[in-house]
Amino acid sequence: MLAYIARRIVYVIPIVISVALVCFLLVHITPGDPLVAVLPADASQELAAQLRVAYGFDRPLPVQFGLWLWKAVNGDLGHSIATGRPVLTEVMRAVGNTVTLAIAAAMIGFSLGLFFGLIAGYFRDTWIDKVATSVAIAGVSVPHYWLGMVLVIIFSVQLNWLPAVGAGPGGSGSWGWDWEHIRYLILPAITTSVIPMGIVTRTVRALTGDILSQDFVEALRAKGLRETHVFRHVIKNAAPTAMAVMGLQLGYMLGGSILIETVFSWPGSGLLLNSAIFQRDLPLLQGTILVLALFFVFLNLMVDIAQAAIDPRIKRS
Amino acid sequence: MNISPTSVISDAALQAGPAAKARGYWATVGRRIVRDKVSMVCACILLAIFLSALCAPWLGLADPYQGSMIRRLRHIGTPNYPLGSDELGRDMLARLIYGGRLSLVIGILPVIFAFIVGTSLGLVAGYVGGKINTAIMRTVDVFYAFPSVLLAIAISGALGAGIVNSIVSLTIVFVPQITRVAESVTTGVRNMDFVEAARASGAGAFTIMRVHMLGNVLGPIFVYATGLISVSMILAAGLSFLGLGTKPPEPEWGLMLNTLRTAIYINPWVAALPGVMIFAVSICFNLLSDGLRSAMDIRN
Numbered sequence: 001m002l003a004y005i006a007r008r009i010v011y012v013i014p015i016v017i018s019v020a021l022v023c024f025l026l027v028h029i030t031p032g033d034p035l036v037a038v039l040p041a042d043a044s045q046e047l048a049a050q051l052r053v054a055y056g057f058d059r060p061l062p063v064q065f066g067l068w069l070w071k072a073v074n075g076d077l078g079h080s081i082a083t084g085r086p087v088l089t090e091v092m093r094a095v096g097n098t099v100t101l102a103i104a105a106a107m108i109g110f111s112l113g114l115f116f117g118l119i120a121g122y123f124r125d126t127w128i129d130k131v132a133t134s135v136a137i138a139g140v141s142v143p144h145y146w147l148g149m150v151l152v153i154i155f156s157v158q159l160n161w162l163p164a165v166g167a168g169p170g171g172s173g174s175w176g177w178d179w180e181h182i183r184y185l186i187l188p189a190i191t192t193s194v195i196p197m198g199i200v201t202r203t204v205r206a207l208t209g210d211i212l213s214q215d216f217v218e219a220l221r222a223k224g225l226r227e228t229h230v231f232r233h234v235i236k237n238a239a240p241t242a243m244a245v246m247g248l249q250l251g252y253m254l255g256g257s258i259l260i261e262t263v264f265s266w267p268g269s270g271l272l273l274n275s276a277i278f279q280r281d282l283p284l285l286q287g288t289i290l291v292l293a294l295f296f297v298f299l300n301l302m303v304d305i306a307q308a309a310i311d312p313r314i315k316r317s
Numbered sequence: 318m319n320i321s322p323t324s325v326i327s328d329a330a331l332q333a334g335p336a337a338k339a340r341g342y343w344a345t346v347g348r349r350i351v352r353d354k355v356s357m358v359c360a361c362i363l364l365a366i367f368l369s370a371l372c373a374p375w376l377g378l379a380d381p382y383q384g385s386m387i388r389r390l391r392h393i394g395t396p397n398y399p400l401g402s403d404e405l406g407r408d409m410l411a412r413l414i415y416g417g418r419l420s421l422v423i424g425i426l427p428v429i430f431a432f433i434v435g436t437s438l439g440l441v442a443g444y445v446g447g448k449i450n451t452a453i454m455r456t457v458d459v460f461y462a463f464p465s466v467l468l469a470i471a472i473s474g475a476l477g478a479g480i481v482n483s484i485v486s487l488t489i490v491f492v493p494q495i496t497r498v499a500e501s502v503t504t505g506v507r508n509m510d511f512v513e514a515a516r517a518s519g520a521g522a523f524t525i526m527r528v529h530m531l532g533n534v535l536g537p538i539f540v541y542a543t544g545l546i547s548v549s550m551i552l553a554a555g556l557s558f559l560g561l562g563t564k565p566p567e568p569e570w571g572l573m574l575n576t577l578r579t580a581i582y583i584n585p586w587v588a589a590l591p592g593v594m595i596f597a598v599s600i601c602f603n604l605l606s607d608g609l610r611s612a613m614d615i616r617n
Contacts, residue, residue, distance in 0.1 A: 150592070153581050
């Protein structure tokens with residue numbers, strides 16, 4: 001097991017460096033001078049040249065990347081152009097809110113997905129299966145930002161039950177797990193949960209169907225095992241794959257929250273990314289994407305290790 | 318798909334023999350999908366949306382760009398405004414139908430481009446193997462380290478708003494996914510006897526890939542790509558929704574959803590209409606892709 005973990009970690013290192021390279025290069029594919037955002041419109045040639053030296057833009061690209069990477073490893077992602085605060089501080093504060101949203105959405109989406117997937121797989125080709133698969137396909141096909149709008153129309157505009165935007169009564173300040181705050185979480189969490197719900201349902205349905213058609217299930221039943229025991233075997237066999245899919249979905253929720261956070265003005269990493277893009281705050285853009293991508297890589301690593309830990313078949317291969 | 322000509326020829330030529338034997342693989346797939354009710358309904362809906370978008374200028378619709386300050390945000394069912402009017406008094410029905418043009422183009426083109434690029438890369442990686450395979454597949458791995466929404470937004474955020482940039486960024490998102498599928502399918506076919514035979518008879522690598530392998534790997538990759546269209550439609554409209562794709566005043570569903578967002582307190586259901594179109598196209602492509610997948614799985 002330890003050897004497996006060590007091998008996976010070694011394999012992740014080149015990925016992490018390449019991810020950093022992609023984030024670094026993002027700024028250099030932007031049209032125009034990377035200085036445009038910091039430079040006043042009427043800046044003289046000399047000032048531009050001075051700033052270019054000050055920001056290190058005069059050096060060759062590989063040197064710039066090396067310096068940037070070294071700073072990033074030491075926790076320095078530069079300063080936001082818009083606010084002047086360190087990028088890492090801004091990103092970590094926002095990521096906290098995104099994690100809150102993702103966890104709430106995961107609880108809704110995964111439990112519904114597991115439930116629908118299991119009953120659909122168990123009662124294949126009955127009306128239960130048809131209903132569950134329809135819900136799942138709607139979940140993966142719906143433009144979630146639109147669903148968010150529709151939920152706001154119904155529950156905020158028409159019924160006036162839940163707030164439409166924000167993350168708490170006192171602005172985006174501090175989050176707490178009380179009803180006053182949770183009210184703000186309900187609509188964005190439901191909206192975020194539909195895609196994972198659909199994907200988990202489809203995965204678990206296919207897995208359950210597959211496992212139930214295998215010979216060993218026949219053998220268990222022939223042995224006289226009660227259906228609840230058979231069910232336990234199904235769960236055991238489906239768990240590794242289902243868990244991997246759920247881990248990946250959690251990563252997508254953390255990294256792909258920009259559309260939903262924009263709809264609900266949820267003060268997370270997605271909204272931060274949105275403002276970084278439109279204020280052309282390149283250090284903030286670069287830093288947010290780097291942190292989110294590293295989260296995703298780390299989560300994938302954890303999923304792989306956890307999967308190997310509960311599934312003895314993986315370590316052998 | 319060339320379903321009918323093939324079946325006509327085979328029926329005529331082989332009337333004496335059993336028809337099932339004479340029918341080719343694609344003809345069988347075609348027959349199976351035509352019999353699938355859900356797929357056919359989806360195909361009809363998509364066809365209707367495609368045709369109306371294509372023929373929009375000849376449908377006698379109102380001008381989708383012509384606004385009116387005194388006729389803003391009319392409700393659904395208002396005379397002369399069957400689906401209401403938007404925040405600038407433009408006819409919603411006309412804008413929804415004209416909107417299909419850009420929305421479908423920016424949603425489908427990335428998948429077509431990625432299909433071409435990804436299939437070529439995957440075919441080369443899978444057939445040639447060795448160092449070239451390692452180089453291509455490790456590069457693909459890097460893109461897998463980003464959640465796809467994040468990657469799309471990062472690239473188009475860096476490139477700046479615009480239709481071309483949004484198509485480019487979505488293509489970059491889908492190329493790695495298609496490459497992975499193409500590579501694994503190609504690796505499976507590469508050591509089969511007929512490829513071996515072609516190699517033994519002196520065919521070059523390019524000829525083998527083009528003549529002998531492409532036809533055998535294209536099916537599964539195509540099905541995978543049709544499944545991506547739904548994601549691509551949602552993401553492309555999403556980019557416009559964020560202000561990273563189409564620019565006003567062009568009618569496009571994602572952008573319309575964005576500009577109407579402020580109107581949800583005045584006329585909520587008109588504001589939600591563009592999303593219905595995105596949803597309809599996306600779900601139809603998903604169901605059609607599922608239908609195609611099970612139709613191609615002849616063994617069951």
